[in-house]
Amino acid sequence: MRLWTTGAGEALAELLARRRERYGGREEEVKAILAAVRTEGDAALLRFTREFDGVALEAARLRVTEEEVNEAYQQVDAAFLAALLRAKANIENYQRSRLPQGRVEADGAGNLIGHFCRPLSRVGIYIPGGTAAYPSSVLMNAVPAKVAGVPQIAMVTPPAKDGTVNPYTLVAAAEAGVTEIYRVGGAQAIAALAYGTQTIRAVDKITGPGNIYVTTAKRLVNGVVAIDLVAGPSEVVVVADETAPPDYLAADLLAQAEHDPEALAVLLTPDASLAQAVAAALERQLALLPRQDIARQALANYGALVVTASLEEALDLANRLAPEHLELVVAEPWSWLGRVEHAGAVFLGPHSTEPVGDYWAGPNHVLPTGGTARYASALGVEDFIKRISIIAYSGRGLREAAPGIVRLAEAEGLTAHAAAVRLRLEDLKRGEKNGAQSQFDPPHRGNEH
Numbered sequence: 001m002r003l004w005t006t007g008a009g010e011a012l013a014e015l016l017a018r019r020r021e022r023y024g025g026r027e028e029e030v031k032a033i034l035a036a037v038r039t040e041g042d043a044a045l046l047r048f049t050r051e052f053d054g055v056a057l058e059a060a061r062l063r064v065t066e067e068e069v070n071e072a073y074q075q076v077d078a079a080f081l082a083a084l085l086r087a088k089a090n091i092e093n094y095q096r097s098r099l100p101q102g103r104v105e106a107d108g109a110g111n112l113i114g115h116f117c118r119p120l121s122r123v124g125i126y127i128p129g130g131t132a133a134y135p136s137s138v139l140m141n142a143v144p145a146k147v148a149g150v151p152q153i154a155m156v157t158p159p160a161k162d163g164t165v166n167p168y169t170l171v172a173a174a175e176a177g178v179t180e181i182y183r184v185g186g187a188q189a190i191a192a193l194a195y196g197t198q199t200i201r202a203v204d205k206i207t208g209p210g211n212i213y214v215t216t217a218k219r220l221v222n223g224v225v226a227i228d229l230v231a232g233p234s235e236v237v238v239v240a241d242e243t244a245p246p247d248y249l250a251a252d253l254l255a256q257a258e259h260d261p262e263a264l265a266v267l268l269t270p271d272a273s274l275a276q277a278v279a280a281a282l283e284r285q286l287a288l289l290p291r292q293d294i295a296r297q298a299l300a301n302y303g304a305l306v307v308t309a310s311l312e313e314a315l316d317l318a319n320r321l322a323p324e325h326l327e328l329v330v331a332e333p334w335s336w337l338g339r340v341e342h343a344g345a346v347f348l349g350p351h352s353t354e355p356v357g358d359y360w361a362g363p364n365h366v367l368p369t370g371g372t373a374r375y376a377s378a379l380g381v382e383d384f385i386k387r388i389s390i391i392a393y394s395g396r397g398l399r400e401a402a403p404g405i406v407r408l409a410e411a412e413g414l415t416a417h418a419a420a421v422r423l424r425l426e427d428l429k430r431g432e433k434n435g436a437q438s439q440f441d442p443p444h445r446g447n448e449h
Contacts, residue, residue, distance in 0.1 A: 001265075001282060001303035003275055008306045012266070012317055015304055016371075030187045030216045037191035042198045048188040055159050057183070062199045064165055064181035069174050072167035080168065087360050088139050088175055094362030095147040095381040102387075110394035115387045119149035122201070123384060124193035124225075125178070126208035126218075127169060129157035129185060135172030136359050140366050140379065141208045142176035148384035153178045154203060156193060158185025185210075190217035194225045207379060209366065228379050232370040233262035233302075235324040236354055237343075239314045239336075242271045244329040245350060249274075250281035252327060252353055253303065254295050261297035266304045266321065268314035275305040315339040322373040325354045344373045395428050 002011075036044040042059045049055050073081075104114035125141035128134055138155070145153050155178045157165055165183050173181055182200055184192060190210075196202035206218060207228040218227045236256040238249055253265040269275055282299070286292050308314040315336060318326055322342035330336060333348035340346055344367030345357055358365045368376035393401070402421050409417035 001279065001299035001305060003279055003305045003307075005272060005275075005307045008268070008308050008313065008317055009320075011304060011306055012321060015264075015266075015302060016321070026212055026216050027220070030213055030220060033187040033213075034191045034194075034217060034220060037188050037197065038195045041196075045184050045188050045192055045197060045200075048186065049159070049184055052186055052188075053158055054161055055163050055183075057159070057163060059199055061163065062182050062184060064170065064183060068165070069170050069181070072165075072170035072174075075167040076171050081171065084135060084139070084172055084175060087136070088143060090360060090362040091139055091143045091364075092147060095144045098381050099147060100382050100385055100387065102390075104390055107397070109397035109400055111397035112390065112392040114390045116390060117385050117387055119151070120145075120204045120384050120386065121150070122152040122154065122203045123150050123205045123207065124154045124156060124203035126185075126189060126193075126206065126210050126214060127155060127157040127173075128210055128214075129159065129166060129169060133166040133168045135168045136365065137209060138169060138172035138178070139176050140364050142173065142178050144364065144379060144381040145207075145384045146177035148381045150384050152180070152203075154180040154182065154193065154200065156182045156184050156189035156200075158189075159183040185214075187213040187217035190214055190221060194221035205384070207366065207383070228366060228383060229368055229372065229376055230370075231366070231368070233264065234259040235264040235321075235369055236327065237264075237266045237268060237318050237321050237323040237325070238327040238329060239311070239318055240267060240269045240271075240274060240327075240329040241311060241331055242274055243331045244269075244274065246274060246277035246281045247285075248350055248353070249278045249329060250285050253278070253282065253299075254285055254289060255353070255355055256325070257295040257298035257303065258289060258291040259294075259298070261294055261301060263298040264302040264323070265299060266302075266306065266323075268306050268308055268317055270308050270310050270314060272307045275307050279305055311336065312339070318343070322368075322371045324367045324369045324373065325357070327352070327354060342371075342373045344368045344376075344378060395431075398424055399428060 102116035192200040205226040326343035364378040366379035
């Protein structure tokens with residue numbers, strides 16, 4: 001992990017350039033997988049599962065059975081289940097508070113305009129698997145969809161070498177309200193969710209993190225279905241001052257570095273002695289880390305301890321990075337929050353370590369990466385809901401709007417649009433002569449309308 005004491009901006013520019021170059025797409029490989037699944041269906045899923053995961057399945061075993069889920073409950077301990085249920089409740093409470101509501105408003109002419117909300121009908125969530133388990137990702141993807149009212153939630157996840165699915169993942173899926181579980185991963189799983197196969201029905205939206213093949217597949221099927229984010233490797237940027245405990249900072253950098261050799265972990269501080277202390281703490285803690293090989297690669301590839309001229313410069317650099325996770329471990333973190341422009345999630349103070357967001361607090365840990373926090377946000381309940389507009393004009397409202405509508409339609413050369421309005425105006429005029437009120441007008445309320 002390199003320590004930069006001068007030229008902070010150039011250091012980060014170099015780091016980001018190397019990251020973009022190394023984390024390129026796998027488009028041609030993924031396009032071939034997508035095409036095969038689209039044309040062959042289950043046969044392609046089974047072939048790719050043998051080839052990439054080393055697991056031989058039959059089509060009848062693609063879907064996880066209810067019996068397997070029940071068995072999974074026997075394999076997890078009570079402490080895990082209690083923690084899972086508390087985390088789920090935290091996520092539910094947070095997402096329910098953000099649940100969009102429809103509304104309709106009336107104007108002085110009796111026109112009603114607004115919108116109502118409907119959940120998506122069917123979504124697919126991708127959960128990484130194989131040798132690892134990510135029950136927290138199950139909660140973060142499925143619970144907001146459930147809160148939104150999505151009736152069908154299909155989960156795909158790679159099988160272990162023996163063809164099973166991790167019991168922690170299965171229990172999390174059951175508790176989160178997942179309605180279907182399939183043991184298939186990689187780009188082929190994304191293809192199945194997007195196009196459908198004989199066993200897996202197509203969905204309306206795909207969410208969830210994955211490796212470069214999964215991410216590339218999501219990007220390529222975007223438009224056939226909706227997706228949440230084109231997410232890359234995990235990221236943390238820590239902005240700290242002299243009050244920050246070096247051991248805390250080192251632990252938080254390693255919490256991201258252990259994810260993936262491509263993970264980004266950056267410290268920005270105006271205190272050179274703090275940067276040196278963090279470097280020493282990293283070495284001490286790395287020696288005790290079971291995933292130290294992965295963490296060391298990440299720190300060598302995309303780790304940096306950057307000494308800035310000031311906290312102001314540190315925040316400016318953080319905004320340029322637009323990281324997935326931003327920690328403000330400074331004396332007065334709330335006073336610096338106003339300077340944050342781009343981040344997926346911000347963690348304030350020494351006790352708000354990033355794993356609190358990964359597992360517990362309630363806001364989603366599916367976050368924009370690779371600088372996309374400049375325009376993207378965390379996954380949330382609103383991502384599983386459609387807003388449908390409502391327009392109900394009165395006769396008076398149409399009469400008042402008609403000249404403007406007709407003129408705009410004529411300027412665009414769309415004469416049928418103009419004619420649709422004129423036709424109604426003529427009927428309204430005839431009705432006025434006969435003393436009739438349009439059946440679509442709202443009831444009279446004195447002189448209100």
